[in-house]
Structure formats: C-alpha cells, structure tokens
Amino acid sequence: MTSPIAPISFGMPTAGVTGVQDLTGTAGIASAAAVPSTNGAGGFAAVLTGAVDNLQAVQSTADSLALQAATGDLQDAHDYMIASTEARLxxxxxxxxxNSAVAAFTEIMRMQI
Structure with a gap:
C-alpha cells in the first residue's frame, strides 16, 4: 500500500543522499520503502516532524543570508531572494x-459513534 502522504521536499539538495541511483534501479525501490508509513505508530507524526525540521533548516539558511545581506558580505543578492522565497513557500x-490535519481531526471528533 502506498502512503497517502508523500514526503515533503522544500527543494533541499539531494546530492548527499546515499543509495539512490535512478527510478528504475533497486536502490530507488529501497529508498521508496523507507518512506514512513501512516499505518504504523508515529508514521504521520514522523512526516510532520520531518516537515518542521526541513522548515527550520530552510528558514535558518534564509536568516543567515539576510544577515550577510545586512552586513554587506553577501556576494549575490539572488541567493537571498531565492532562499527567502523558498522559506516563505x-x-x-x-x-x-x-490546517488540514486540524480540520481532519475536528471532523473525526464530530463523528458519532
């Protein structure tokens, strides 16, 4: 069964990811199996935790580039603009x-037993 919630990617580079060759290789199948399942305990929580961790990393990068821009150390203003847009998205x-998770929880709580 495939996971109804796909992993969230915020454009982070995957060059350092090991074990991923191509979509037809066996390593691609093994990495797809590593996606947290929503059936097991903590599957959805792991997805949410990963999303928040990625968000924190992206915002940290944007903050450091903003600091460099403010001090005049930034070489290319495009880097900051890209990072800030990525953080906003x-x-x-x-x-x-x-919001979707809260709405789903609210709807479940309204169901009559």
Missing amino acids: ATDTVVTLK
Missing part, C-alpha cells in the same frame, strides 16, 4: 498541512 506548505 515552505512556511505556507507546513501551515497548510497543519
């Missing part, structure tokens, strides 16, 4: 995911 994605 990541925040919007996590907030939307949270």
Whole structure:
C-alpha cells in the first residue's frame, strides 16, 4: 500500500543522499520503502516532524543570508531572494498541512459513534 502522504521536499539538495541511483534501479525501490508509513505508530507524526525540521533548516539558511545581506558580505543578492522565497513557500506548505490535519481531526471528533 502506498502512503497517502508523500514526503515533503522544500527543494533541499539531494546530492548527499546515499543509495539512490535512478527510478528504475533497486536502490530507488529501497529508498521508496523507507518512506514512513501512516499505518504504523508515529508514521504521520514522523512526516510532520520531518516537515518542521526541513522548515527550520530552510528558514535558518534564509536568516543567515539576510544577515550577510545586512552586513554587506553577501556576494549575490539572488541567493537571498531565492532562499527567502523558498522559506516563505515552505512556511505556507507546513501551515497548510497543519490546517488540514486540524480540520481532519475536528471532523473525526464530530463523528458519532
């Protein structure tokens, strides 16, 4: 059974990821099996935790580039603009995911037994 919630990626580079060759290779199948399952304990929580951790990393990168821009140490202003846009989109994605989870929980709580 495939996971109804796909892993969230915020454009982070995957060059350091080991074991991923191509989509048809066996390593690609093994890495797809490593996606947390929503059937087991903590599957959905692991997805949410990973999303928040990725969000924190993206925002940290944008903050450091903003500091470099403010001090005049930034070589290319495009790097900051890209990082800040990526952080904004990541925040919007996590907030939307949270709102959907809260709405689903609220709907479940309204169900009559």
